[in-house]
Amino acid sequence: MAANAEIWGTDPATLRDVILDRTAVESRLEDCTDLERVWVLSLLGRDDEAVNAGRRLLADSQDRFRPLLVLAQAYQRKGRSHDAAKLHEEALRIAATRAREALVRHQIGRRLFDEARYRDAAAEFEWACDHYRTSGRRKLSMDFRQAMKRARELDGRC
Numbered sequence: 001m002a003a004n005a006e007i008w009g010t011d012p013a014t015l016r017d018v019i020l021d022r023t024a025v026e027s028r029l030e031d032c033t034d035l036e037r038v039w040v041l042s043l044l045g046r047d048d049e050a051v052n053a054g055r056r057l058l059a060d061s062q063d064r065f066r067p068l069l070v071l072a073q074a075y076q077r078k079g080r081s082h083d084a085a086k087l088h089e090e091a092l093r094i095a096a097t098r099a100r101e102a103l104v105r106h107q108i109g110r111r112l113f114d115e116a117r118y119r120d121a122a123a124e125f126e127w128a129c130d131h132y133r134t135s136g137r138r139k140l141s142m143d144f145r146q147a148m149k150r151a152r153e154l155d156g157r158c
Contacts, residue, residue, distance in 0.1 A: 008043060015113050015147055017043055035066055042074040050074035065094055069107055076111050084111055102131035106144055109151070118155035122148050 007024040010017055019025050028040050034057050041050035054071030061067045072087035088108050095101040109124030125148035133141040 012146070012150065015110055015150065019043060035070055038067075038070045038074055042070075042077045045077075047074065047078040051078060065091060065100060068094075069103065072107060072111075076107075076114065081111055081115055098131040098135050099137070102128040102135075102140070102144075105131065106147070109144075109147060113147075113151055116154075118151045122151035122155060125151060 007021040007028075008017055008019050022044075025040060025043060029037060032040060034053070038050050038054040038057060041047075041053060051071070051074045054067065054074045058064060058067040058071055068087045068091040072084040072091070075081075075084040075087065085108075088104055088111070091104045091107075092101065095104055105124045105128035109121045109128065112118075112121035112124060125144050129141050129144040129148060132138075132144060
């Protein structure tokens with residue numbers, strides 16, 4: 001992840017992933033997994049390609065969990081929140097572990113944040129934070145706590 005931090009990051013104000021080095025991100029398409037390809041295409045703003053690749057990936061996957069999340073993220077970036085929400089619900093049903101559930105809750109929080117539903121987003125981030133904290137993943141817990149604080153800050157302004 002350290003290398004990724006140099007080519008993309010998360011904007012602390014919008015909680016959206018942003019490109020810091022477009023050339024480096026584009027070069028990732030050459031040798032990435034199918035799962036990562038969907039995410040990279042989406043990050044590059046190639047939304048239709050990302051959704052199509054995500055649908056193919058989901059159709060061909062034995063374990064649907066991560067393909068559901070990456071396709072949901074592509075739908076979200078494309079502005080199709082309803083489609084993303086349906087995939088998030090399925091991912092929650094099959095999560096099976098606290099860490100996986102935390103990952104889904106974080107994505108749900110980001111979707112709700114994008115929809116300016118800050119109070120609901122904060123609740124999802126808090127849930128994710130607690131799941132990661134109790135599973136010993138303090139760094140991720142702290143990242144989610146920051147997202148929760150940002151959502152609460154914006155909720156207070158509404």
